[in-house]
Amino acid sequence: MTNYHSEKPEELKKVQEQSYGKVDSAMPGASEIAEQIEAVEIPKEVTEKKEKAQERKAASTAKAKAYKAKQLKAELLKNPPTEEKMRKEVDRAISKEVGQLEKQRNRILHNPANRNFYQLNIIVQKLRELKHILANLAQATYEMLKNLWLRFVHGIY
Numbered sequence: 001m002t003n004y005h006s007e008k009p010e011e012l013k014k015v016q017e018q019s020y021g022k023v024d025s026a027m028p029g030a031s032e033i034a035e036q037i038e039a040v041e042i043p044k045e046v047t048e049k050k051e052k053a054q055e056r057k058a059a060s061t062a063k064a065k066a067y068k069a070k071q072l073k074a075e076l077l078k079n080p081p082t083e084e085k086m087r088k089e090v091d092r093a094i095s096k097e098v099g100q101l102e103k104q105r106n107r108i109l110h111n112p113a114n115r116n117f118y119q120l121n122i123i124v125q126k127l128r129e130l131k132h133i134l135a136n137l138a139q140a141t142y143e144m145l146k147n148l149w150l151r152f153v154h155g156i157y
Contacts (some may be wrong), residue, residue: 086149093152
């Protein structure tokens with residue numbers, strides 16, 4: 001096996017002619033273009049810098065989202081609504097989500113073409129969890145109620 005990188009251009013041209021045949025000289029300057037293309041080397045640093053930049057961008061975006069969520073949570077907890085209003089809002093949000101999940105469940109059950117039992121299992125699991133939360137909502141403490149309010153009404157975990 002010949003090491004192409006250590007040979008001189010003339011030797012490389014001979015090896016290429018032996019391997020691939022003679023370069024078509026019908027196009028003027030074809031051999032010079034072929035030599036220039038082969039001589040071009042793409043530095044690895046360019047791709048590495050691009051990957052690092054993408055990683056930094058993703059990390060900074062995640063930090064910004066986390067910061068915004070913490071800031072929004074702090075603002076909401078400064079002036080929370082009354083306990084009764086929170087209870088109603090949580091109940092409304094969970095009931096709405098239960099309705100959407102039941103609609104999805106019925107679509108899967110009643111349409112033989114869309115029978116995806118894995119998806120059905122996930123939907124039933126979520127329904128059970130939400131109905132359990134609704135059942136315990138009446139006895140929920142104020143702290144538990146605040147967490148449920150942030151989670152279901154405002155989407156902050």
